[in-house]
Amino acid sequence: MNGDKPLDCLVIGGGPAGLTAAIYLARFHLDILVIDEGKSRAGWIPCTRNVSGFPDGIKGTELLERMREQAQKYGAKIIDGTVSRLEREEGFKLVWYRTGPKALQSNLLPYVVEVVAADKPGILFQLADFFDKQGITIESLHSSRYRAMQTGAEMFTAQVTVGIPSNMHIAALRDDFMEFCDHLNLDAIMDPMKF
Numbered sequence: 001m002n003g004d005k006p007l008d009c010l011v012i013g014g015g016p017a018g019l020t021a022a023i024y025l026a027r028f029h030l031d032i033l034v035i036d037e038g039k040s041r042a043g044w045i046p047c048t049r050n051v052s053g054f055p056d057g058i059k060g061t062e063l064l065e066r067m068r069e070q071a072q073k074y075g076a077k078i079i080d081g082t083v084s085r086l087e088r089e090e091g092f093k094l095v096w097y098r099t100g101p102k103a104l105q106s107n108l109l110p111y112v113v114e115v116v117a118a119d120k121p122g123i124l125f126q127l128a129d130f131f132d133k134q135g136i137t138i139e140s141l142h143s144s145r146y147r148a149m150q151t152g153a154e155m156f157t158a159q160v161t162v163g164i165p166s167n168m169h170i171a172a173l174r175d176d177f178m179e180f181c182d183h184l185n186l187d188a189i190m191d192p193m194k195f
């Protein structure tokens with residue numbers, strides 16, 4: 001599905017075979033989507049001399065690029081991704097969207113949250129869930145695991161930039177956040193972004 005409009009055809013894989021199908025289908029004015037994981041074997045070919053119309057040969061990556069352009073020129077949509085499982089309800093339904101630049105929201109105050117803790121499964125999810133439940137947006141998030149050089153402990157760290165609605169009571173939010181962190185034994189700070 002593209003929004004509410006069903007696709008005419010979903011092409012899984014954007015190698016020469018999938019892109020050839022996409023070009024033909026797009027030329028028939030059908031609404032199609034190609035999902036490609038980007039591991040085409042054609043990408044390995046230094047110079048193929050088997051492709052009609054290229055008597056001197058063409059590099060595999062360039063061929064793929066040209067085929068993508070050709071398919072898109074006639075309306076095929078191509079997104080990078082992996083189709084890992086097809087969901088069947090009564091019929092086949094695929095929901096997809098492409099992210100775009102985010103509109104500025106001047107009613108949101110940027111705060112930086114830094115968390116360090118002993119690594120354990122699910123911290124990141126719980127952190128994101130805390131903000132989500134308060135109606136606070138996550139503007140950016142970087143997290144990593146590392147082994148502490150001094151002791152060898154498995155550690156977790158996250159730097160999160162959040163957008164707090166300007167009508168939210170900051171002190172109350174900070175109290176709730178610190179209580180949440182205490183409960184999970186996370187060391188955390190939450191400070192306004194100053195630039």
Ligand SMILES: Cc1cc2nc3c(=O)[nH]c(=O)nc-3n(C[C@H](O)[C@H](O)[C@H](O)COP(=O)(O)OP(=O)(O)OC[C@H]3O[C@@H](n4cnc5c(N)ncnc54)[C@H](O)[C@@H]3O)c2cc1C
Nearest residue numbers: 013015016017036037038039040041042044048050082083
């Ligand atoms: C080293 C090398 C040299 C070669 N030289 C030549 C040559 O000189 N001349 C020649 O004619 N042929 C050559 N070939 C063969 C040629 O590369 C293949 O025949 C051709 O790429 C097959 O095209 P395809 O679209 O069927 O598959 P692929 O090119 O493999 O493309 C399949 C695409 O589908 C994607 N995909 C798979 N599963 C999923 C999924 N679940 N979700 C999303 N995407 C998915 C993959 O990531 C990939 O991008 C060569 C191959 C290799 C490896």
